[in-house]
Amino acid sequence: MSHTPDQTALLSAFGQLLRPLARLALSRGLPYPALDELLQAALVEEARRLHADAPAHGLVSRVSTATGLSRREAGRLLQARAADGAEAGPAPRRWLAGEVFARWMTDPACCHGGQPRRLPRQGAAPSFEALAQSVTRDVHPRTLLDELCRLGLAEWDAADDTVALQRNAFVPCADFTRMLALLADNVGDHLHAAVDNVLGGSGDAHFEQAVYADELSQESVRALRPVIAAQWAELFGRLVPLLERHIADDKAAARPQDQRVRIGFYSYAEPMAQPPIHQPPHGA
Template sequence: MTQRDAPFPPDTAVTAASAGHSPGEQRALLRACRAVLAPLARLAVGHGLTFSAVTEVLKQGFVQAARAAHPGAAAHRAVSRISTTTGLNRREVTRLMQRADGDVPVAPSPATQAFTRWLTDPAFRGADGAPMALRVQGPAPSFESLANSITRDVHPRTLLEELSRLGLARADTEGSVRLLHNAFVPRADRERMLAFLGANVGDHLAAAVSNVLDDGRRHFEQALFADELSAESMAQAKVLITEQWQGLLHTLAPALQALIDADKAAGRPADQRLRIGLFAFTEAMHPAEAMAPPSPTQSPSKES
């Protein structure tokens, strides 16, 4: 089954004002937030980013959005209005407003603290200065003593499992554990991937949100959805998608450059930016939704 997915056609556009924030819309909004935030939670967990760090970013986003929603508020009333709009208390709003640069201090997780101490504390380094392989349990120097020097709220075994999950340490079959890296520095390609993720997904989400809050016409956002595909068909579909992107790239890039050149020649203010993307997401259907292959003795159009 294939269908085109247009979020808000012009004749059925819904705005926040006309919808009146009905209970049904609020439930739909929460479902949308869950769909958006679940992958972000997976990303954070996959990179060892704690809930408190992400929460701080979300709070700052709420305060920034509320400030934009009350542009004419006097300085002495801005905190109250933002507090009312966001549900954050006044003290928290004041603290967040004072962080003008938007930077978020990331509190190191217990795993990060254990990794850093293992690298830097002479008690856990050998004569050559390299981090020692540690016994999992026992008196210092051991991983148990290292973990307990960081926190008593997390069991040493749990902390070791987290370091292993993050690919920073590995236990052997002889009851020892050793570090796998000598620095907690992301690879350059991973940093670029995260930068692209923020830029591409951020702009896509900003376009979708603007369409919902306005009249649905401001940004182009369309999707094509298909299910009931086999693994073989999916492989062919991926080839088609790549070909379509190459065609789009070869058509749009020269056209956009021509527009840029025309703006420069005409002396027009060049204060606008544009991002055009094509993405594809594939996954297995839920077992209850997937169609089983037809029996060799039956026609594909008949039920088995």
């Protein structure tokens, strides 16, 4: 498939944007079908916004043309959104490793005293093999065990060929949920700002600046951290009273208070992909 220069550049940018999201998805076993459904739903929702004035009888065709999805898929996702009264979300998909984990936690045959018991890897119930086969026979029990171990949910003891559930291997669910909410809010707004700036269709450009440096040592990166933290503390201390004052002034002046703002500050450091090769001085 051939692409325009803009589309080629866009695909390259998407490749960089998607890699950290792929890493996050794999870290929690989120399967591709759920992500595929989510992307399709997002494309359909944005296409619907672009064609907000289209007559109802022609909306499916316009969304299908804009997204490249079939009319059937476009219609299904539009109907799902209408049924939910909000943006269409991903259709429920089976996460087999998660189902095995949940059943292990709750099945009386796999528990003792309310706690998940260590199970023989193979054999008749209660065993991990029987547990996995009670969830699905489409995937081999060893494949499911490998995935649970990779995610830190289970541990296999090769010495006695038993498997134990590791409930404390994860960050507590509530904490992880809060971290994901912050990620979605902060990175989501940053991405909205960047996309608005690229498309140039929102009037005033959003402020988005960064400084980049390479060829630093680990010691130098560590030395920067307290400086960065101090700069944020200073900015935070100035912004919060200013924002509160603006809110109070807007309220006193009876101005419509229908705007929101997010002001962020971040830093990121990692090893260079190709460390520089320093040439020895001439004559050395």
